[in-house]
Amino acid sequence: MSGSASLENKDNTEANSKWLDAHYDPVANLNTFSSCVALADLNGDGESKLVVGDLGMGGCNMKLKVYKGTTLMTENALLDLPTGLTAFLMDQNEPRTPAIAVASGPFIYVYKNLRPYFKFTLPPLEVNSLELEVWSQAKEDKIDPVTLKEMLEGIRGKAEVPLSVRSLKFLMLEPQEMETFVNLYKNQPIKRQTVITCIGTLMKNMADDDAVSCLVIGTECMELYILDPEAFTVLAKMALPSAPAFMDVTGQFDVEFRVTVACRNGNIYILRRDSKKPKYCIELCSQPVGLVRVNKNIVVGCTTESLHGYTQKGKKLWTSFLPAPITTMGVMDHKARGYQAVLVGLANSEVHVFREKNLVNIVKTPDVVTSICFGRYGREDGTLIMTTKGMHRAFQMDLYRLRVNAARAYVKVLESSLSPMSSGVSEPLRMNAVVQGLGPSFKLTLNIQNTSACRPAMNLCISFLYDHSLYSMKTAFLKIPLLVPGLNYPIDTFVECLSDKGISDIIKVFVLREGKTAPLLTAHINMPVSEGIAMS
Numbered sequence: 001m002s003g004s005a006s007l008e009n010k011d012n013t014e015a016n017s018k019w020l021d022a023h024y025d026p027v028a029n030l031n032t033f034s035s036c037v038a039l040a041d042l043n044g045d046g047e048s049k050l051v052v053g054d055l056g057m058g059g060c061n062m063k064l065k066v067y068k069g070t071t072l073m074t075e076n077a078l079l080d081l082p083t084g085l086t087a088f089l090m091d092q093n094e095p096r097t098p099a100i101a102v103a104s105g106p107f108i109y110v111y112k113n114l115r116p117y118f119k120f121t122l123p124p125l126e127v128n129s130l131e132l133e134v135w136s137q138a139k140e141d142k143i144d145p146v147t148l149k150e151m152l153e154g155i156r157g158k159a160e161v162p163l164s165v166r167s168l169k170f171l172m173l174e175p176q177e178m179e180t181f182v183n184l185y186k187n188q189p190i191k192r193q194t195v196i197t198c199i200g201t202l203m204k205n206m207a208d209d210d211a212v213s214c215l216v217i218g219t220e221c222m223e224l225y226i227l228d229p230e231a232f233t234v235l236a237k238m239a240l241p242s243a244p245a246f247m248d249v250t251g252q253f254d255v256e257f258r259v260t261v262a263c264r265n266g267n268i269y270i271l272r273r274d275s276k277k278p279k280y281c282i283e284l285c286s287q288p289v290g291l292v293r294v295n296k297n298i299v300v301g302c303t304t305e306s307l308h309g310y311t312q313k314g315k316k317l318w319t320s321f322l323p324a325p326i327t328t329m330g331v332m333d334h335k336a337r338g339y340q341a342v343l344v345g346l347a348n349s350e351v352h353v354f355r356e357k358n359l360v361n362i363v364k365t366p367d368v369v370t371s372i373c374f375g376r377y378g379r380e381d382g383t384l385i386m387t388t389k390g391m392h393r394a395f396q397m398d399l400y401r402l403r404v405n406a407a408r409a410y411v412k413v414l415e416s417s418l419s420p421m422s423s424g425v426s427e428p429l430r431m432n433a434v435v436q437g438l439g440p441s442f443k444l445t446l447n448i449q450n451t452s453a454c455r456p457a458m459n460l461c462i463s464f465l466y467d468h469s470l471y472s473m474k475t476a477f478l479k480i481p482l483l484v485p486g487l488n489y490p491i492d493t494f495v496e497c498l499s500d501k502g503i504s505d506i507i508k509v510f511v512l513r514e515g516k517t518a519p520l521l522t523a524h525i526n527m528p529v530s531e532g533i534a535m536s
Contacts, residue, residue: 018361019384023070030065030387031055032371034290034328035198037385039375040087042066042114044095048376049073050385051100053082057399064102066114069378074114080105084199088213090229096210103196103217108227120232125192125221128161132190135167139186145178164192194221198247198261202226205254214253218244224259224271238271240278246291248298258312260298262288268300270314280314290329292342299342299354301326307344309357318357324348330372336381343384345369351386367391428452429483431511431521439530440497446509446523447490450483457483460520462491465508471527472496480511497530504529 036053043049050067062078064085087098090110100111110118134151137143143151152167163171167190170181197220201213214235215227220243226236235253242263251257251273259271261278266287269278282300290301297317298310305325309317324346332341332353342354349368353361367390377383428451436443450457460480464473473495483489495507504527511521 019363022383024366025070026366026391028387028391030391031058032387034330034371034373035084036082037371037373037387038085038087038100039373039377039383039385040098040100041376042087042097042100044097047378050373050377051085051087052387053078053085053102055081062104064100064111076111076114076116078102078104078109080107083196086199086201086215088201088215088229089210091212101199101215103199105195106193108196108199108215108217108232110232118232120227122194122196122217122219122225123234125194126161127190127192128155128159128163130155130159131161131163131167135186135190138182145182146175148182149178162192164190166190194219194223196220198244200247200249202249202257202259203252204229205252207252216247216249216259218247218261222263224261226253238276240269241265242267246288248291248293250293260291260293260312262291262300268298268310268314270312282310282314282316284308289326290344292329292331294331294340294342294356297356299329301329301344307342307354307357320354320357320359322346322352324350327368328370328372330374332374332384334374334382343372343374345372345386349388351384429457429511429521431509431523433509433523433525435525435528439528442495442497442527442530444493444495444507444525445490446493447488448480448483448511449488450485452485454485456485459514461512461514463510463512464493465510466495467505470497470499470503470505471507472498495527497527499530502529 030052032052032054036055038051039048040051041048047068052065052067054063054065056062058081062081064076064078066073066075081104083103085100085102087100089096090099097113099117102109102111106122108120109116110120131152134143134148134155138148149171152163152171156163156171166185170178173181196217198218200216202216204212204214212229214229217225217227219225222240222243224238224240224244225234227233228235240261240263242265244261244263246262248260249257256273260268261271262268266284268282268284268288268291270280272279284300284302286302286304288300289303292299296312298312300308300310302308303325305322307320307322311317322344326344327347328345330343332339332343334340341360344352344354346352347368349365351363351365351369351372352359353363363384365386365388367388369386370389371387373385375383377385430449430451432447434445434447436445446462460483462478462480464476466473473493475493478491478493480491481489507525507527509523509525510519512519
């Protein structure tokens, strides 16, 4: 996480003099995007905290992290990948501290005082009636899995209502996996659930900074929902021609509001109060990669390495071309100075600052910026916070390398039976060793256990491998009696140390099955140093 405090310098001719580099942490281990970063005074003490939805490793270790200054203050585990988060005031209670809403899958997790407070679930979608019918036949064993697959493929190609996730997963299975899947899920009800793609806030009835706000969410099923901040009921629902990707909301729900949405079909739609469908449409020349509002104008970044300005009614104002693809966008709203600009992160490790179509500043970064956020942090009004791609990538590479090495070592141990626990299903055994005595005579006890549920272990034996110049054993080969499951069998033997030089070595123990050369188990016993030598 690299943080830069925004301080205006007297000499404005130098581009980099406008920023003071306050903190840079190359190993912060943050994997996030601009939609999952927010600044908020969570404790009502006048100091804003940084709230980050960390995507972790893309499938695990997702967390909601809160930073104070340069240190991690708290973190909460997330069950799924966050798609966005926002801070909002949900009531008039004192102290006026905001809650945090995290969009993840079909849910919104609300945190109050940094603790889980409420979980909102999107309304379920309509299920295809033909899909219900064929699964009902499968439940009653009227059709086999192969026929079920053929019927679902036919429905998928013709039906207006998409199939559920269950049916789509079933269609991807191999033939030998289908019967198990059907038996596992056929008695469970079929559900179709959409997911949240973007989230924002809308003032309820006042325009003050500490006013109560509604949550606005865009979904994969091409709909927008406006939620009541206290009861979390749906206040309004609006339809879109395509799934929303980026969203900006302005106004008040009880008076007049405007929602600007960039969708995956390459168009921008503008919706107003009491409109179930978009009022204006902006057709872009390419796919949008970012959308922000500055004053009353809309600024859109596109995949063609360009930035476009529009009025709130969709009239094009200007176009600026960029030297590299856009990675992220944000708004610079310095209220203390009345200064607004657009922050554009680029793939060439630069952040360009635009006022309308004019480039006013370039910030060099150590790596490609993946998220950007400007606002009050701590007690500093103008703070620019960025996360970059390489810090998380370096951590990920080291972690993957560690996992690969550990997996290879584990496989080697299993293949060569070097562990004191058998990996085979046919011979589930466990062994540990205890050495007693000060020397030169030692008592060696091997505790062997059959971990099978009901099958006894037979025809087993033990062999010892050691340095004959250091140790001697009366018997280096022992037969093991029949091992009843669950019981511990102690097997004793004695070892004599032959050296008085104060050195020790390893004695290897192998558990073998008669007629097989590969050992079932292997244990390495680190012998203690003998305190004397046997007198002849």
